[in-house]
Amino acid sequence: MAAIIEIDNLSKQYDGGTKALDGVSLSIDEGEIIALLGPNGAGKTTLISVICGLVTPTGGTVRVGGHDIRKDWRAARRLIGLVPQEIALEPFEKVMNCVRFTRGLYGMPRDDAYIERILKALALWDKRDAATRELSGGMKRRVLIAKALAHQPKVLFLDEPTAGVDVALRREMWQVVGELRREGVTIILTTHYLEEAEEMADRVGVINKGNLLLVRPTAELMGEFGAKTLTIELDDPLPAVPEALADRGLSLSDDGHCLHYEYDAKADRTGIARLLGDLSAQGVSVRDVSTRQSNLEEVFLSLVDGTKESAA
Ligand SMILES: Nc1ncnc2c1ncn2[C@@H]1O[C@H](COP(=O)(O)OP(=O)(O)O)[C@@H](O)[C@H]1O
Ligand SMILES: [Mg+2]
Numbered sequence: 001m002a003a004i005i006e007i008d009n010l011s012k013q014y015d016g017g018t019k020a021l022d023g024v025s026l027s028i029d030e031g032e033i034i035a036l037l038g039p040n041g042a043g044k045t046t047l048i049s050v051i052c053g054l055v056t057p058t059g060g061t062v063r064v065g066g067h068d069i070r071k072d073w074r075a076a077r078r079l080i081g082l083v084p085q086e087i088a089l090e091p092f093e094k095v096m097n098c099v100r101f102t103r104g105l106y107g108m109p110r111d112d113a114y115i116e117r118i119l120k121a122l123a124l125w126d127k128r129d130a131a132t133r134e135l136s137g138g139m140k141r142r143v144l145i146a147k148a149l150a151h152q153p154k155v156l157f158l159d160e161p162t163a164g165v166d167v168a169l170r171r172e173m174w175q176v177v178g179e180l181r182r183e184g185v186t187i188i189l190t191t192h193y194l195e196e197a198e199e200m201a202d203r204v205g206v207i208n209k210g211n212l213l214l215v216r217p218t219a220e221l222m223g224e225f226g227a228k229t230l231t232i233e234l235d236d237p238l239p240a241v242p243e244a245l246a247d248r249g250l251s252l253s254d255d256g257h258c259l260h261y262e263y264d265a266k267a268d269r270t271g272i273a274r275l276l277g278d279l280s281a282q283g284v285s286v287r288d289v290s291t292r293q294s295n296l297e298e299v300f301l302s303l304v305d306g307t308k309e310s311a312a
């Protein structure tokens with residue numbers, strides 16, 4: 001699959017000195033949905049703004065559809081639609097008109113049949129003659145998407161499309177994204193909801209302090225971090241993990257009362273039966289066992305914490 005966006009060693013230092021992007025490289029395939037996950041201030045909006053030509057990078061390059069966003073910005077910009085983080089609409093403008101107008105801004109010929117199609121896809125057709133100020137928050141967001149799609153871009157950026165949005169509306173948004181995917185639009189969305197990334201994205205990129213910490217297929221990430229921990233509560237505390245079990249990847253709690261064993265729940269052999277047998281053979285008496293699955297949230301936090309430590 002051909003890359004539609006190629007980001008190479010991109011940096012952005014704002015005038016105040018904040019380094020919002022620190023050498024980010026990423027290639028995004030046509031038709032892909034990628035979620036950029038990161039806490040507030042991670043650099044997500046800056047990354048999107050640079051690609052969309054709203055913020056000038058201090059280093060590195062970006063190509064969209066093969067066009068350099070600085071040297072060939074007009075061609076690059078034509079391929080891009082952006083749904084900004086903040087809702088900003090002309091309050092008295094009618095829905096249909098504001099989408100039509102946006103299309104005109106890109107120098108595209110009027111095409112009401114196309115606009116009808118996107119308004120219908122976004123469940124806004126009934127509201128086409130309503131002024132935007134009359135719409136609910138969810139509808140306003142969908143108008144922003146319609147505006148971003150007005151010039152038929154190949155790449156759509158959604159900057160925190162569901163921040164501060166209730167659960168029902170969030171699901172609705174996911175459906176809209178699903179529709180767009182079927183149309184073949186490449187989508188880059190930012191979020192700090194892990195569930196959202198998991199639900200929608202083909203790949204997840206984790207960004208923190210201007211660094212892209214990892215980019216991986218969502219399924220792979222979920223599989224890998226779907227590791228479970230078995231906690232073995234002991235009748236009597238141990239001073240250390242028994243010598244004979246040193247190679248099993250066990251860890252002992254500080255008070256010596258619990259052994260923790262991490263295993264892959266999807267593997268053919270988890271090694272639990274053997275472990276319990278061997279503990280018994282070592283004369284370690286077990287009071288109780290319990291399991292717990294780590295989730296993407298923990299993975300994310302551990303990654304983000306990891307950079308804090310390495311930066312310190
Ligand atoms: N226009 C700006 N001028 C100066 N600093 C900025 C500007 N925009 C963002 N920043 C800073 O850059 C960092 C990244 O911000 P941003 O890209 O908005 O992150 P995110 O979207 O992940 O929350 C933050 O420290 C933020 O304060
Ligand atoms: Mg942001």
